[in-house]
Amino acid sequence: MNTQIQMKISILLFIVFFLVNHQVVGQETENVTGQVKTIEGKFVSQAHVVLLDKDLKVAAYGVSDDKGYFVMVTVKRGEYKLKVSCVGYEIFNREVSVGEGQNNLGVLHLKEGILLDEVSVTRDKSMLVTKTDRIVYDVEQDSTAKTSVALEILEKLPFVSMDMKTKQLQVMGETNFVITINGKKSLFLSEANQYVTRLLRGDKMKQVELITSPHGQYSDKTAVINIVTKGSLPDGVVGNIMFDFGKDLIEPDMGITSKIGKLVYNMNYQPGYTYYSKLTDRTTVVNYREDIIHRTESELATWSKDDSHKFQLNASYDFTERDLLTFSGQYNYYREREFQEGNTMIWNAENCEEQSYSFDNRNINREERWKGKINYQKSFRNKEGRLFTTTYGMENNRDKKRYEQELTGFLGIEDSCGVMVNRLRLAEHTLGMDFTNPINEKHSYFLTAKFITRRYRSDEELDYNQYVPSFRASYSFSTAKINLRVEVSFEKTINDMQFDPKNKNIRKNFFDVTPSASVIFILSRKSTFSILYSVPSFRPDIHYLNPFVDRSDPSHWKVGNPDLEPEISQFLSMKYLFYMRRASLVFSVKYKHSGNAIYPYDYTNEVGALVTTYGNMNRSEMLSFDMNFEYKIPDKLQIWYTGEAKYTYYSITRNDFPLWNFKSAAGAYVTLFKKATIGIIGNIRPISTSVQDTKFRYLMTSTLRGEYTFNQKFCFLVDIDKFLWKRINVENVKETDAFYYSKDEQWRGRWVTFTFVYNFGRLRDRVKESDRGIKNADRVKE
Incomplete structure (x- = not known):
């Protein structure tokens, strides 16, 4: 009995103590509220409100909602320093006192101004996480995502920048990348229609992955940008119109993308016209092994007119969340009308003139391309990341070259007039299957099989059939600090060629096994x-093999080589990546060795003309050092540099050609105020680094660029390329034990273009109209 009484007394005392203590705590803390607006009275969302104590430590923290309201709970009474900050506004400071009763700070007005650099409130979790093969950007941790578009978020990734001229993204200074949505290719947003990123809201994105070492079907790409979304993407129609024009060119580019439920389609049309003004080249060829046609000197003036049309139509349909069918079709038309005037003089070894003539050429090159592809993607519900893809593609090309030449002889040459026509036709079919399977977090593999058939026909009695079956397998192992990847490819090439009906068929078969391996280490965060390390192979196509002789320039012929063998190389590369908040650095070293590399080379024929063809060299080596650096402050400043130092060594018959060459480019873009940006780019590179070069000139150019943005959808650009020169003269020398070749070539200098860019359209969440109520599947999953 006494025990029960003591227990009741203890419980009663505990309740009294709790109530008294709770009352004391409640009396010592308060809730602080308020609202954030602009000076014009507009609501400011995602504003960071901070109370700092006398030691300048954070005592309370809040974030304003869509109406600008904020609340900070359980704030101890006392004196504080209030700071309110938001991207795009100046920081608001005020001394406040938190006392008993109502603690409403009222309306706090922010003034538009500098970006938020001075004060930021960080969380324990970083927005950027480095993994072995990728950098992950957590968009949900970005407080500005709700008020940003996808493009602004992508530009926050290290190594990713926007080219001011083309309005296209670059990764590590290159455009050889792909964009995927949730690990799969999507027509809604890809590298081909990047304008969608200017209208897609950032709050649709959960995270972005920059895969810096892609494997599988994207192993030939520099990077993959994978966007992980929150639920389904919005519906709507968006488009882009870009219009380039100048004194000698007109190049519009029009694209449109639409999403209606499960159906996505996009179209793109690019007509173009370019006029190249007259330029004059002077060449000298000395044939050491010929006494009669010993020295040839030529002068050639060339000007041309080009017109082109490119049309592309793509469509995809999601039958289910796991089944996607895609169709893509493309038509390209290109016509070049080239006009040439020139004269040639030939001397013998005793410096006596043997022959001289002048010529007038009218060359028309016409190319047509039809491409079509059907792709089916299958993902699996029970295994995230597992993907099966099957593809059928076809391509039909028609190239027509027509040369009309009038030759007037002055010495040793008769007048002549001739027409040469060559039509090259290609029919290609490709069937492929890919399978990607992540076994678990550490292990994954990729399998792909492909079969290609090509059939070439030409007016020169060319009958060439090629069959290429191949299989590739890749395995990857990853831990928190290391990623190991091994791959092997098997490829069989069957060539059935007949270049003249008088000759018998030539049948060449090749079987190549090309292994590769890579390892990635995380050195720091x-x-x-x-x-x-890899053993790449290069299989020459008809452009290398076609024996048709191009005599459009009587002093310089061009011809293919049907006896080429596939090129097999040994390749080794090392790459170091480093990034900070605003800067990124890529440094790489590459080495390549081949015993039968394919490369163009020159020789002189019996009539004194220089002939360019292709051949398998005895040996070739390449060692290069590359660097890419970028520093950027979004909407303020972008500075970049890229450079390469390369050593090459070529061995052909009895001649060796060691050569060092360098190239680099640097640029800076500065935003003067919110709507205007100026930039300058400097570039230095060698004009030519072909196999037999012994002397060449470095070309230094500068480009001025200016941009004015009227609003989010419309901007205007001016681009002045090579603004320091009207004409550039370039000297190039080649020399072997058989001939000496020197060319004084004239290059076009100053080139001014104007560009208008207009983005239009609207995206919004879509709920089907029906008699039923709205289901969770209709909503965007947060």
């Missing part, structure tokens, strides 16, 4: 180091 913001740096990685990778090593890659």
Whole structure:
């Protein structure tokens, strides 16, 4: 009995103590509220409101909602320093006192101004996470995502920047990348219709992955940008119109993308016209092994007119969340009308003139391309990341070259007039299957099989059939600090060729096994180091093999080589990646060795003309050092540099050609105020680094660019390329034990273009109209 009484007394005392203590705590803390607006009275969302104590430590923190309201709970009474900050506004400071009763700070007005650099409130979790093969940007941790578009978020990724001229993204200074949505190719947003990123809201994105070492079907790409979304993407129609024009060119570019439920389609049309003004080249060829046709000197003036049309139509349909069918079709038309005037003089070894003539050429090159592809993607509900893809593609090309030449002889040459026509036709079919399977977090593999058939026909009695079956397997192992990847490819090439009905068929078969391996190490939270070894092979196509002789320039012929063998190389590369908040650095070293590399080379024929063809060299080596650096402050400043130092060594018959060459480019873009940006780019590179070069000139150019943005959808650009020169003269020398070749070539200098860019359209969430109520599947999943 006494025990029960003591227990009741203890419980009663505990309740009294709790109530008294709760009352004391409640009396010592308060809730602080308020609202954030602009000076014009507009609501400011995602504003960071901070109370700092006398030691300038954060005592309370809040974020304003869509109406600008904020609340900070359980704030101890006392004196504080209030700071309110938001991207795009000046920081608001005020001394406040938190006392008993109502603690409503009222309306706090922010003034538009500088970006938020001075004060930021960080969380324990970083928005950028470095993994072995990728950098992950957590968009949900970005407080500005709701008020940003996808393009602004993508530009926050290290190594990703926007080219001011083309309005296209670049990764590590290159455009060789792909964009995927949730690990799959999507017509709604890809590298081909990047204008969608200017209208897609950032709050549709959960995270973005920059895959810096892609494998599988994207192993030939520099990077993959994978966007992970929140639920389904919005519906709507968006488009882009870009219009380039100048004194000698007109190049419109019009694109449109639409999404209606499960159906996505986009179209793109690019007509173009370019006029190239007259330029004059002077060449000298000395044939050491010929006494009669010993020295040839030529002068050639060339001008041309080009027109083109490119049309592309793509469509996809999601039968289910796991089944996607895609169709893409493309038509390209290109016509070049080239006009040439020139004269040639030939001397013998005793410096006596043997022959001289003048010529007048009218050359028309016409190319047509039809491409079509059907792709089916299957993902699996029970295994995230597992993907099966099957593809059928076809291509039909028609190239027509027509040369009309009038030759007037002055010495040793008779007048002549001739027409040469060559039509080259290609029919290609491709069937492929890919399978990607992540076994678990550490292990994954990729399999692909492909079969290609090509059939070439030409007026020169060319009958060439090629069959290429191939299979590739890749395995990847990953831990928190290392990624290991091994791959092997098997490829069989069957060539059935007949270049003249008088000759018998030539049948060449090749079987190549090309292994590769790579390893990636995480050195720190913001740096990685990778090593890659591979045995790449290059299979020459008809443009290398076609024996048709191009005599459009009587002093310089061009011809293919049907006896080429596939090129097999040994390749080793090392790459170091490092990034900070605003800067990124890529440094790489590459080495390549081949015993039968394919490369163009020159020789002189019996009539004294220089002939360019292709051949398998005895040996070739390449060692290069590459660097890419970028520093950027979004909407303020962008500075970049890229450079390469390369050593090459070629061995052909009895001649060796070692050569060092360098190239680099640097640029800076500065935003003077919110709507105007100026930029300058400097570039230095060698004019030519072909196999037999012994002397060449470095070309230094500068480009001025200016942009004015009227609003989010419309901007205007001016681009002045090579603004320091009207004409550039370039000297190039080649020399072997058989001939000496020198060319004084004239290049076009100053080139001024104007560009208008207009983005239009609207995207919004879509709910089907029906008699039923709205289901969770209709909503965007947060």
